[in-house]
Amino acid sequence: MSRIGKLPISLPKGVTVTVADSVVTVKGPKGELKQSINPAIEVKVEDGQISVSRPNDERETRSMHGLYRALIHNMVVGVSEGYKETLELVGVGFRASNNGQVLELALGYTHPIFIKLAPEIKVETKTERNQNPLITLESCDKQLLGQVCAKIRSFREPEPYKGKGVKFVGEQIRRKAGKSAGAK
Secondary structure (H helix, E strand, C coil): CCEEEECCEECCCCCCCECCEEEEEECCCCCEEECCCCCCCCCEECCCCCECCCCCCCHHHHHHHHHHHHHHHHHHHHHHCEEEEEEECCCCEEEEEEEEEEEEEECCCCCEEEEEECCCCCCEECCCCCCEEEEEEECCCCHHHHHHHHHHHHHHCCCCCCCCCCEEEEHHHHHCCCCCCCCC
């Protein structure tokens, strides 16, 4: 039995879950999320808990058991508490600003980069003197938030020699030594 899959998910106050036609819908104070699941996996909602079970021990159903439990748990946490990621722009002249749902980045290229974000994501940029610019993204959908953060980071990934680029706050960059001077 999957260790993750057999754990029940407790529902916080204000969160409702409905299962109909292999689609799990989770509603809460932060929003509403839907996830279609494989018909072989059974989801039950009873006594303020969600349990995920599988009918047999075939390889495919075993792999989906823990996956769908984790996805449903992420949905429950997302609609009750939400998810938040902060990105830091490290480099001379790197800037970030937002106008509504449009994020503008200056990352050392000849042109600024404009990204139109989904309405489910709240964006906030912060620039202080002698500090690296910060981009804070909030959403109830963990998958969407991770995908947007990865896209922003892909425009200028941190490089190992000077550490310049877009990185997550608290992320450790593995640094390399440059050329050694005076080698004969």
